[in-house]
Structures are given as structure tokens and as C-alpha cells.
Amino acid sequence: MTFQKGFIWGAATAAYQIEGAAFEDGKGPSVWDMCCRRPGFVKDGDTGDIACDHYHRYKEDVAIMKEIGLQAYRMSVSWPRVLPDGTGRVNEKGLDFYDKLIDELLNNGIIPYITLFHWDYPYELYKKGGWLNPESPEWFAEYARIVVERLSDRVKHWITLNEPQCFIILGHYDGIHAPGLKLDKYDIFQAIHNTLLAHGRAVETIRQYSKLPCEVGIAPVGNTYIPETSSEKDIKKTRDVMFACFEDNLWSNSWWMDPVYFGKYPEDGLAKYERWLSQIKQDDMKIIHQPLDFFGCNIYQGVRVRFSDEKPLKFEYVKNKPGYDQTAIKWPVTPEALYWCPRFFYERYGKPVLITENGLSNTDWVSVDGKVHDPQRIDFLYRYIKELKRAAQDGVEAKGYFTWSLMDNFEWAQGYNERFGLVHIDYTTQKRTIKDSAYWYKTVIESNGDVII
16 A cells, blocks of 8 residues: 555755845844854854855755655745844845745746744844734734735645744743743743744634635644554553643643644643643634644654553653664654654544654765765655555555755754755855765655555
8 A cells, every 4th residue: 555646745944944145135133043143052153144055046956856856845934034023024035035936846846835934033023022922923923924925826835833842842941942041831831822823823814815725734743652562552541641731741742732623722731730821812712723734743753651550641751772773863763653643643633644844864974976875864764654654554644744854954053963954965065965865765756655665
């Protein structure tokens, strides 16, 4: 059995990680522009000022996508490139760039999937309180309207937010991502709620202003749990844990996604987080709970869990064996995550699953023959896609797969020290070298996954 007819194969990027041109053509600063200038915030003092210079080299990059055989390209739009102040004045040169990029993709037979927000929050809005400001959902809706009005005569596929758990928890609670804050839980839960409201307002806006019939989703990341055994008891308990709320864990899948898909926060979360919650207005959940067409999944790893017989949700993490398989960024290699995570999300929310990110950081370099040989990436992708295929065979409606990433890029606080791409970037010369894994991925696309058995 293969993937369904019409299954989408693509690769993904984010604006700040590849575009560069951080201060060109009227673009405003983002919180990442700000944090890159904070000593010690980004490894080696790296910045996204130039990154992959995609802003100037997009035609070359689209030609590479075509050579690889990509059917679709998941990209993000830079909010401060379009609205330098976050609201109000529109930067036409910024919109022109995305106009030209969309046209170039379509002229090469590549379907654009646009993510409206992938972490580069406008600095001018950060100074007004950012996601803590009660007006932030309306700011986001205004930005969404401008982008949709301009591009939706050609773009049909939209994603509102990428990994809201990361930009809120890592950026506002742990302080290791932009804007580098360490807020208390009272503020964090308010920021979460405003972010979910922003998602809902964006969905309303996309559907109201889209010139073409459209598909809309969100791309969360959360905790992925893998049962230690395949017994029905362990599977059921693992599913329960996937959607349980824990007082010491703000990454709960249900806390972030139940409001989006069910229109309510989970009861166990309300009980555990009650003392930190602000009043939820009467219409808030109606705004958050908008009809969506798919469930985006960003999945890189999972953790195996073992259960106690005494208590229903008493569990422990199964310790990795000594010398366990891991990627260059020290994440464990757990292909089963691409089976269990789509399965559990599909069973709970009933929406087609789109893998919006999956891949690995590897130790890639240009060999003496001028090529980039990355057999580990090929092996990694093979193992993970095989598990997604198994999920599809077991009844999960798998819509598509986007590998992360199209090209090596600025990896946030890790700077240029991690290489996730199908295409190698020499950051000094900006030379692109297509890796072996990209040519292998082309065979996967051409066979609709049949080469993976």
C-alpha cells in the first residue's frame, strides 16, 4: 500500500532563517533581530542579517526546488517585512518580494503553503507588550488580511502559527529564544490565550478575504509519547498521557489544541492551572474555535513511557540505552514518533494530518569530489517516512509530508552550527550544493513513497 493519491511532498523553511536582507527595502526589525545583538544570546554571535540570502537568490532556490522535484514548498512571510511597525503602514517592497516568489514557485509547478507567523515578531509591537497585549490578536488579524488580500489570488494553503509552544515557552518563559523573557505563569497563560485568539482571528480573516477556495491549519509542536510495548493497555495509557495536563509541563498538547479543535480548554488543565488563569471572555472560545482543514504536525522525536499498574497515569520515561542513536543536535532518533503522534492526533481531533516539519541536523560538508554525501539523513528520513506510511496503512488520513529543511539555515539560538537542509549552504560564498539526500528524496516523491518498503 502506498500513500493516498494526491499526497503532497515538499520541504519547509522560515523567513528569518533564510531570507537575510534584515534591514533592506523598508523591513522593520523583529525580536530576533534584537536578540541577535544581545551578547551571548546566539551561539558564536551569529545573526540572521544575511542568512542564506534567499531574498536576493530566490530564483536560484526555486530552480533547486524544481530540480529536486518538490511538489510543494512551505514558507513563511516575515511580518515586519510587510508591516515594519507591526500595524499600519504597509511596506510595498516587502509585499513585492512575496509576490515575485509566489509567481516563481507557480511558474515552476510548485504549490506554495504559506505560514503567516514563524517567530519573527515585529519589534515595534514587542515594545507595546507583544503577545501580552490584549490587542495582539487584532494586530495579527490586520497583518493576515494584508497578506491574504495580496497573495490569495494564487495561494490556497495557509498555516496561521508555527509551533506556538516554542515561541511562547522558549521565548517568554525559558528565555532561550526571542524575545528572551522569563515571565511568570500568570503572564505566560495570558500570552498563550492571546496567541490562540490570534490564531482564531487569522482563520476568520483568511476565510473572509481569500480570493480562492482555501485550506487552513496550524502547525503545533508538543510532547510525543511512544508506548513501551504494543499492548492495548500501554497504547491506551500512552494516548491518555499525550493529552493530559501536568502542572510542571506547559507543553501539554490538549491545553494548546483542545481550544482550537474543540472550543474549550481541557478540564484537567483548568483544574491544575486555575490559579494562574485570567478571566476568559464570553466569546473567546468561539473566536479560537474556527473550522480547520488539517492538523499540522512538527515532529522530530518522541519519548518512550512505561506505566505503573497502581495509578492510571503514573508513568516514567524509559531511559535511552547507552550510546543511543542521536542526531548532530543531540536529539534521539525515534522513528516511531511519526507513527504514534499522527495516530493519536488523528484519533483525537479527526482532521487529516499534514507533517509540516520532520528532519535532522547532520554533520554535512562538501567532500573533495565537490558533493555532499549525507547517508545518515537518507537513513533517518527513510525510517521516519516508513512509520508515517504505517500510520496511513492503519487508518490515519495522512495528507502530506514536508521535510525540514529545504536548505541549511540560521538555526535560531544555535546560529549556523546545525545543518538541517537538503541543500548545503556555504555561508561565506552563498554557494548552494544539493546533497545526496535531496536526490534520494526526489525518488521518494516520484514514487509517492513506494521506494520506502
